[in-house]
Amino acid sequence: MTTDYKFEGWMGLDPSSAEGNMVWKEYEPKPWEETDVDIKVTHSGICGSDLHMLRSGWGPAPYPVVVGHEIVGIAVRVGSQAEGNIKVGDLVGVGAQSDSCLGRDGHACGACSSRAENYCPGGVQTYGSRHRNGGPSYGGHALYHRCPSHFVIKIPAGLAPEAAAPMLCGGVTVYSPLKHFGAGPGKRVGVVGVGGLGHFAVLFAKALGADEVVGISRKADKRKDALDLGCDEYIATDDDEDWATKNARRFDLIIGTASSTKMPFNQYLNLLDLDGTLVQVGAPEGPIPLQIMAVGPARRRVASSAIGSPKEIYEMFQLAADKQIKPWIEKRPMKDANAAMVDMEAGKPRFRYVLVN
Template sequence: MSTDYKFEGWMGDDVSSSEGKMVWREFQPKAWEETDVDIKVTHSGICGSDLHTLRSGWGATEYPCVVGHEIVGVAVRVGSEAEGGIKVGDIVGVGAQSDACLGRDGPCSTCNAGLPQYCKSGVITYNSRHRNKDKSYGGYALYHRAPSHFVVKIPKGVEPEYAAPLMCGGITVYSPLKFHNTGPGKKVGIVGVGGLGHFAVLFAKAFGADEVVGISRRENKRADAINLGCDDYIATSDDADWVKKNSERFDLIISTVSSDDMPFNEYVALLKHEGTLVQVGAPEAPIKLNPMSLIYGRKNVTGSGIGSPDEIRDMLQLAADKQIKPWVEKRPMKDANQAIVDLEAGKPRFRYVLVNDS
């Protein structure tokens, strides 16, 4: 069945595309299956992962590549076997994952546990291969095609410009905050008050944590952190005694930074006895960890990925119920190249969302 619309988007052809040299052109989406949904993209969040991928920072990218995995739009075609009760005209979203084995390829402990985001056969929304071996293309585009299992309805009360960055940035921190029982009685530190970290502040407050503290390098982020809802702020480069002053302060730390020269062992020193540091930022090179920083205090260091479609639904409903509004700046889709250059320069406060004029 042919469609009356074309799949066109911002194509990265090589490493230079990360410098604002993407090219707009038509691409071929995955072959249509009756389990799929076609989405007319209205909003596409810009995530740091887009830059890592465009410049092959996490390994060789399979060019050409259309990035963007914080996708919101209107369902314009829904397969006869689609899941989730999605109908043409629904406002829907897709995050960083667009497929997994879901037990179809044999026993899978993570899919069977309702955690398809950790499936070894999982498919990333771009720069990956669908189960039928077709390439996956992302949301810097006019249209997006995705398997319906990973398409979620956007609830009323969440505007599309807010929903888009929640699909990856939001769920990346919501999932570990929920898993580690953030709520009353917990003191939480958020490393990196930026594109990821500001979501963590908003959700930690929504979960009712006793204390939420922003942690970043410079004092000039303090006002933003307090305006987001932080109870306190730590500037690691502007206070020589920051570790001593805050030793054993936190039950949980969410580290959103992707720098490989972060003071990781010092962050661990801020944990209480049996406290946990969750790393969600993904550096392009290894970081150093002194095991002794864990041994004394029986402290825990772990990681967390994105979230399952069910977790995304729960997160979106919480955002609707609590009227959570991420700090976003809308940019025209036609200005995507300049937007990623500005992201690399650290200009957004705190997320850019590309908007299709139509």
């Protein structure tokens, strides 16, 4: 079957593409399968991962790449074997994962069996990867996107597409560990880094009913933003040399969203109470120090978390719709993607950019 639309998007050809040098090109998506959905992209969130990939920050990128894995749009073609009761015309979204084993070889891995597909050893990323049929995966800074239907999520009524887009990676990356580690009533939650990821952590921790949510960052200039988001208090570590001592054993859970290799990681650990957990979701482009004696005195745990499963994404969407959660976003035209990438690297958004077709 031929289509009357073309797959075109912003393509990175080398590491300089992260500096505002992506080029608009036509490309061939993965070969069509009857389990697929084609999406006319209306909104595509910019994630820090886009920049890491474009500049080969986490390792050599498989150029050419089209980044963007916070994709929202209208289903325009739905395969005869598609899952999820998706129909042409539905508003749908795709996050950072496009596929997993799903038991296609007759035996599902433990992750897929437990509906934690984001931890499948055979997982396929939405961009910079290869689909199971061998075709390249291209992201959503484009006009159209093709994705296996298992990873296409219907967006519930009451959730605006521009709000849903950045939740598909930035939102679920913090929602998943908040939910898994019990950020609800009776819990005290610290959020390191009040930015693209961190502001979602504040919004979702409050929505899940945590007793106390505290923003933690270096500079005092984010205090007002943190309090406006719903933080009960804000800690500016550069402004108080005794911040770690004053807040020792204050939290049950800390979500670490900073991605600097110079963060005071061991001091963050000392903010945890007995059996507390620090979940690091920010991904630095290098090692961070960890002293085991910062863990032992209170039986603390250090954990990490990777994006979220389709089930978690839908749960997050429904919570956002029910609680009327509104992320802080700035819409930018798709044609200005290069300028938006440069501004993203400079830390200008408050707190997420969403490209709009």
